[in-house]
Amino acid sequence: MTTELTKLSLTDTVKGLKNKDFTSKEVTASYLYAIEKAQSLNAYVAVTADQALDMAEKSDERLAKGEGGALEGVPLGIKDLFCTKGVHSQAASHILDGFKPEYESTVTQNLWNDGAVMLGKLNMDEFAMGSSNETSYYGPVINPWRAEDGNKDLVPGGSSGGSASAVAGWLCAGATATDTGGSIRQPAAFTGTVGIKPTYGRCSRWGVVAFASSLDQAGPIARTVEDCAHLMTSMAGFDPKDSTSVDLAVPDFAAAVERGVKGLTIGVPKEYRVEGMPEEIEKLWHQGLEWLKAEGATIKDISLPHTKYALPAYYIVAPAEASSNLARYDGVKYGLRVPGKDITDMYEQTRAEGFGREVQRRVLIGTYALSAGYYDAYYLRAQKVRTLIKKDFEDVFNDGVDAILTPATPSAAFGVADKDMATDPIKMYLNDIFTVTVNMAGLPGIAVPAGKDGQGLPLGLQLIGKPFDEETLFAAGRVIEKAHGEDFTPKQWW
Amino acid sequence: MSVDADTVRRIGRLARIKIEENDVEKLQGELNVILGFVDQLSEVDVSGVEPMTSVAPMALRRREDQITDGGYPEKIVANAPLSEDDFFMVPKVVE
Numbered sequence: 001m002t003t004e005l006t007k008l009s010l011t012d013t014v015k016g017l018k019n020k021d022f023t024s025k026e027v028t029a030s031y032l033y034a035i036e037k038a039q040s041l042n043a044y045v046a047v048t049a050d051q052a053l054d055m056a057e058k059s060d061e062r063l064a065k066g067e068g069g070a071l072e073g074v075p076l077g078i079k080d081l082f083c084t085k086g087v088h089s090q091a092a093s094h095i096l097d098g099f100k101p102e103y104e105s106t107v108t109q110n111l112w113n114d115g116a117v118m119l120g121k122l123n124m125d126e127f128a129m130g131s132s133n134e135t136s137y138y139g140p141v142i143n144p145w146r147a148e149d150g151n152k153d154l155v156p157g158g159s160s161g162g163s164a165s166a167v168a169g170w171l172c173a174g175a176t177a178t179d180t181g182g183s184i185r186q187p188a189a190f191t192g193t194v195g196i197k198p199t200y201g202r203c204s205r206w207g208v209v210a211f212a213s214s215l216d217q218a219g220p221i222a223r224t225v226e227d228c229a230h231l232m233t234s235m236a237g238f239d240p241k242d243s244t245s246v247d248l249a250v251p252d253f254a255a256a257v258e259r260g261v262k263g264l265t266i267g268v269p270k271e272y273r274v275e276g277m278p279e280e281i282e283k284l285w286h287q288g289l290e291w292l293k294a295e296g297a298t299i300k301d302i303s304l305p306h307t308k309y310a311l312p313a314y315y316i317v318a319p320a321e322a323s324s325n326l327a328r329y330d331g332v333k334y335g336l337r338v339p340g341k342d343i344t345d346m347y348e349q350t351r352a353e354g355f356g357r358e359v360q361r362r363v364l365i366g367t368y369a370l371s372a373g374y375y376d377a378y379y380l381r382a383q384k385v386r387t388l389i390k391k392d393f394e395d396v397f398n399d400g401v402d403a404i405l406t407p408a409t410p411s412a413a414f415g416v417a418d419k420d421m422a423t424d425p426i427k428m429y430l431n432d433i434f435t436v437t438v439n440m441a442g443l444p445g446i447a448v449p450a451g452k453d454g455q456g457l458p459l460g461l462q463l464i465g466k467p468f469d470e471e472t473l474f475a476a477g478r479v480i481e482k483a484h485g486e487d488f489t490p491k492q493w494w
Numbered sequence: 495m496s497v498d499a500d501t502v503r504r505i506g507r508l509a510r511i512k513i514e515e516n517d518v519e520k521l522q523g524e525l526n527v528i529l530g531f532v533d534q535l536s537e538v539d540v541s542g543v544e545p546m547t548s549v550a551p552m553a554l555r556r557r558e559d560q561i562t563d564g565g566y567p568e569k570i571v572a573n574a575p576l577s578e579d580d581f582f583m584v585p586k587v588v589e
Contacts, residue, residue: 102566199550200550214546244550244554308534313535315528316532323509327510331575333573335575336575343584346585348507348510348511351509351510351511352512352514361521364506364511367508368505371508381540383546384545385538387544387545387546424527426527426531440549467550
């Protein structure tokens with residue numbers, strides 16, 4: 001068995017399958033072999049080998065007849081947050097022990113309808129709460145990237161750390177992910193992959209384990225901008241089962257990829273120049289602007305004055321919604337139950353054992369923020385600040401800006417069990433400083449690899465777009481991808 | 495604002511998460527670091543600002559109040575840690 005077929009982009013895999021250069025069974029088996037060899041990355045929490053080969057066989061039958069969907073026969077990894085019928089779906093939490101849904105999430109169903117093959121479920125931070133994939137009940141995911149001069153294990157970012165690591169490490173052709181405050185874009189930036197969080201409402205949240213419902217959005221992580229565009233087209237779409245799903249036609253995003261940026265105005269927000277940001281990120285940002293300018297875009301300095309309040313407001317809104325959403329884990333309907341002396345004790349013991357430390361912390365903060373006497377001071381104020389954050393963006397878009405360029409993260413990937421981060425939760429939270437504004441305003445954002453730091457680790461840039469204008473993000477992201485001239489394939493050590 | 499030890503115990507009860515007595519102080523410290531961080535929000539002038547209720551400019555869709563799904567109790571209880579005759583089983587709640 002070789003892993004040659006795993007090195008293809010998703011787009012080339014689609015082409016190769018259609019041309020009958022190889023079969024879905026061959027490419028699926030290659031990925032399953034690669035996954036087997038890559039256990040040290042801990043990217044998968046469940047591998048569905050039999051189901052994958054079965055799906056591949058059916059795809060091959062359709063392909064042989066010249067039939068099949070847009071992703072026919074393409075093996076994908078699915079974040080453990082998505083409910084998949086009869087298959088491990090635990091949001092990487094102990095409290096969902098043994099949970100196998102009786103239903104399929106709309107987003108994954110869309111992918112299967114287009115012919116995709118499921119390889120298994122991907123590791124993540126527990127309930128998508130984390131920025132390093134270290135809060136998973138299944139242990140941390142390891143980044144395929146290492147510093148040039150070291151062999152220390154690095155985090156892949158989070159919460160979609162398994163998705164990012166699996167894509168970067170050739171363990172799937174593309175992956176589903178979700179983003180509540182940066183959980184697609186930050187891990188994509190840490191692993192040299194491309195990740196897009198679409199506009200709120202673009203992808204159905206039905207069957208996706210809820211964290212903070214007004215912020216959660218599904219999106220893809222893949223190796224190229226075009227790969228992401230193909231996945232996005234399949235994942236998105238109106239769903240009557242999600243009351244916040246938007247009834248809007250889904251464009252063929254891949255058709256926008258080579259559109260270029262000629263005539264576009266790109267905004268540069270001064271508030272994203274934060275204290276202590278490494279010089280190489282500042283340089284990369286500047287370089288990104290030069291690349292877009294060279295392709296005909298106009299650069300414009302802008303101000304988003306409430307940027308600094310996005311993260312503190314997020315740490316009220318998200319925990320408040322989480323405390324409400326996670327009330328359903330009570331040891332009665334599914335998952336773990338720890339017996340107690342009465343029903344209340346059973347609830348309390350179950351939730352104390354079933355939820356990890358970070359999840360407990362956020363549920364407690366959310367419970368406090370929503371409790372009698374504190375609601376106005378915390379939750380209501382945070383939602384007002386959110387209105388101001390959104391207005392900042394509306395003002396610059398009304399002023400002729402088509403998209404905004406920022407760094408994706410304030411640093412490259414850091415080490416597993418980083419002492420600084422472990423002792424101060426705020427240090428970990430600051431990872432999302434550039435991404436969280438986008439969720440607060442419901443906008444689309446894409447992270448594209450753009451350069452490397454002094455240790456050879458990938459760094460990403462983020463583009464923020466107008467509501468439902470993901471196409472411009474794919475086009476501008478592609479310009480950066482073509483310009484950077486870097487090789488974003490990690491050296492294989494695992 | 496910050497929380498004291500009693501408040502930590504109280505929100506633990508409200509959230510139905512058992513907090514061991516020897517963990518109260520540590521948890522209190524962790525929660526206060528987060529609350530200290532979000533205190534910055536008090537700097538913002540929010541007078542006359544409407545709180546956000548929907549991030550997309552859309553009215554929440556309505557649907558007919560009809561039964562469109564159901565009739566499979568065995569599926570509903572399939573993942574329950576304890577069930578009998580398609581009912582969820584819980585410890586006795588009425589004396």
